[in-house]
Amino acid sequence: xxxxxxxxxxxxxxxxxxxxxxxxxxxxxxxxxxxxxxxxxxxxxxxxxxxxxxxxxxxxxxxxxxxxxxxxxxxxxxxxxxxxxxxxxxxxxxxxxxxxxxxxxxxxxxxxxxxxxxxxxxxxxxxxxxxxxxxxxxxxxxxxxxxxxxxxxxxxxxxxxxxxxxxxxxxxxxxxxxxxxxxxxxxxxxxxxxxxxxxxxxxxxxxxxxxxxxxxxxxxxxxxxxxxxxxxxxxxxxxxxxxxxxxxxxxxxxxxxxxxxxxxxxxxx
Amino acid sequence: xxxxxxxxxxxxxxxxxxxxxxxxxxxxxxxxxxxxxxxxxxxxxxxxxxxxxxxxxxxxxxxxxxxxxxxxxxxxxxxxxxxxxxxxxxxxxxxxxxxxxxxxxxxxxxxxxxxxxxxxxxxxxxxxxxxxxxxxxxxxxxxxxxxxxxxxxxxxxxxxxxxxxxxxxxxxxxxxxxxxxxxxxxxxxxxxxxxxxxxxxxxxxxxxxxxxxxxxxxxxxxxxxxxxxxxxxxxxxxxxxxxxxxxxxxxxxxxxxxxxxxxxxxxxx
Numbered sequence: 001x002x003x004x005x006x007x008x009x010x011x012x013x014x015x016x017x018x019x020x021x022x023x024x025x026x027x028x029x030x031x032x033x034x035x036x037x038x039x040x041x042x043x044x045x046x047x048x049x050x051x052x053x054x055x056x057x058x059x060x061x062x063x064x065x066x067x068x069x070x071x072x073x074x075x076x077x078x079x080x081x082x083x084x085x086x087x088x089x090x091x092x093x094x095x096x097x098x099x100x101x102x103x104x105x106x107x108x109x110x111x112x113x114x115x116x117x118x119x120x121x122x123x124x125x126x127x128x129x130x131x132x133x134x135x136x137x138x139x140x141x142x143x144x145x146x147x148x149x150x151x152x153x154x155x156x157x158x159x160x161x162x163x164x165x166x167x168x169x170x171x172x173x174x175x176x177x178x179x180x181x182x183x184x185x186x187x188x189x190x191x192x193x194x195x196x197x198x199x200x201x202x203x204x205x206x207x208x209x210x211x212x213x214x215x216x217x218x219x220x221x222x223x224x225x226x227x228x229x230x231x232x233x234x235x236x237x238x239x240x241x242x243x244x245x246x247x248x249x250x251x252x253x254x255x256x257x258x259x260x261x262x263x264x265x266x267x268x269x
Numbered sequence: 270x271x272x273x274x275x276x277x278x279x280x281x282x283x284x285x286x287x288x289x290x291x292x293x294x295x296x297x298x299x300x301x302x303x304x305x306x307x308x309x310x311x312x313x314x315x316x317x318x319x320x321x322x323x324x325x326x327x328x329x330x331x332x333x334x335x336x337x338x339x340x341x342x343x344x345x346x347x348x349x350x351x352x353x354x355x356x357x358x359x360x361x362x363x364x365x366x367x368x369x370x371x372x373x374x375x376x377x378x379x380x381x382x383x384x385x386x387x388x389x390x391x392x393x394x395x396x397x398x399x400x401x402x403x404x405x406x407x408x409x410x411x412x413x414x415x416x417x418x419x420x421x422x423x424x425x426x427x428x429x430x431x432x433x434x435x436x437x438x439x440x441x442x443x444x445x446x447x448x449x450x451x452x453x454x455x456x457x458x459x460x461x462x463x464x465x466x467x468x469x470x471x472x473x474x475x476x477x478x479x480x481x482x483x484x485x486x487x488x489x490x491x492x493x494x495x496x497x498x499x500x501x502x503x504x505x506x507x508x509x510x511x512x513x514x515x516x517x518x519x520x521x522x523x524x525x526x527x528x529x530x531x532x533x534x535x536x537x538x
Binding site: 161 | 418
């Protein structure tokens with residue numbers, strides 16, 4: 001009885017959000033859209049990301065989505081208002097749920113946020129956390145996404161890189177922070193490694209988990225929809241083979257069929 | 270008296286080719302096109318890369334280019350024939366000049382090639398080198414581009430990553446190779462580091478340098494063109510500020526003005 005949930009991301013990272021959604025809202029119908037021909041969003045400008053995110057949102061709406069989950073921190077950070085303005089569907093992003101969770105658990109009222117270059121440049125987390133009375137220090141970690149995509153999720157190199165980034169943030173600005181916010185949907189795969197590297201007193205908050213919880217609450221509010229069949233459809237704008245192979249790692253289960261979409265043609269950009 | 274030379278790449282890497290061109294064909298007029306809104310090409314499929322490369326080539330032709338240099342190994346590897354078929358201009362890619370140089374210096378007739386995932390998957394270097402009687406082993410090094418873009422061009426992490434990749438290729442397939450071909454235009458920035466990491470007897474060949482030499486030879490063949498004024502125009506499909514900042518590192522000189530292009534609108538995709 002859940003709505004058809006449209007989930008989108010620049011690529012594979014949003015599958016960590018879908019994985020959590022499948023836990024808390026099982027049985028719903030899902031449409032997942034990965035804009036793999038134009039990934040990553042994280043190194044691009046607000047203008048370009050907003051344009052891409054809007055075309056993805058429109059695609060999902062035209063394919064029957066009844067609510068949208070922006071399972072991408074960069075798209076949420078740079079284009080949440082534009083996406084909401086361009087659709088009549090209810091929209092959930094990943095930033096606000098994460099910020100709410102940080103606010104609920106931080107005792108020192110200080111947090112460290114790691115994210116892509118574009119998310120950090122937007123200061124979306126800093127602004128959202130400030131509304132909750134939390135002072136945040138943000139740090140772009142551009143190497144973590146390629147390390148995850150290389151499959152080095154428990155590799156000594158990744159541990160050293162994480163050390164460099166986390167030492168910088170915890171020694172320079174985020175002293176006293178008791179929460180580390182993972183502001184990129186790739187990072188949950190690094191959770192065990194980051195747990196070893198982060199200061200022991202610091203709790204880790206994962207935006208994927210928080211977003212799924214928020215989506216579940218919104219579904220309760222929306223009330224009963226048409227009967228759902230528990231279907232899962234995947235769309236990608238580039239190689240479906242690569243999506244299947246890499247995506248399974250993020251989703252934690254096999255991905256069978258992926259539909260290739262020519263986004264520029266489909267969306268009429 | 271050189272033709273107007275159109276140079277293109279998915280982003281900044283091609284500026285290493287432009288840097289070499291400015292040495293060997295100074296005074297020519299250059300148009301440089303960086304498709305930064307859709308980079309990187311290296312992790313994408315042949316279909317998508319060919320489509321992007323064609324639109325970039327058409328853009329340069331419509332802006333007055335009289336010859337084209339595909340300053341991107343991935344685009345050359347995946348789409349050279351398509352690009353050549355879609356234009357009446359003479360076209361130079363980066364693969365064949367590099368392969369020719371390897372053939373000229375290899376004594377053991379064996380080479381190691383490092384490149385992006387997409388370039389390796391195409392086996393463009395293996396095929397080109399085989400035509401020159403050289404047996405090549407190829408290795409995708411997906412972390413090197415993000416490390417260069419992070420600015421870690423002489424960083425201990427980059428050295429360790431290079432060690433892992435080069436140990437793999439020289440111990441697994443490329444034993445006896447006496448040349449290391451840098452099959453990505455980002456890699457020349459890592460030349461000093463790779464020189465330390467590669468086996469001492471191995472010579473390093475840089476596709477940027479070879480391509481500039483080949484372009485110079487083609488210009489001699491084309492004969493005199495309209496008078497050139499030594500102008501340099503840069504076009505990028507995403508943030509011009511980032512292009513200026515990151516691009517200067519690749520070009521080895523300041524980049525002043527960059528023109529922002531909406532490629533989907535311009536090319537009418």
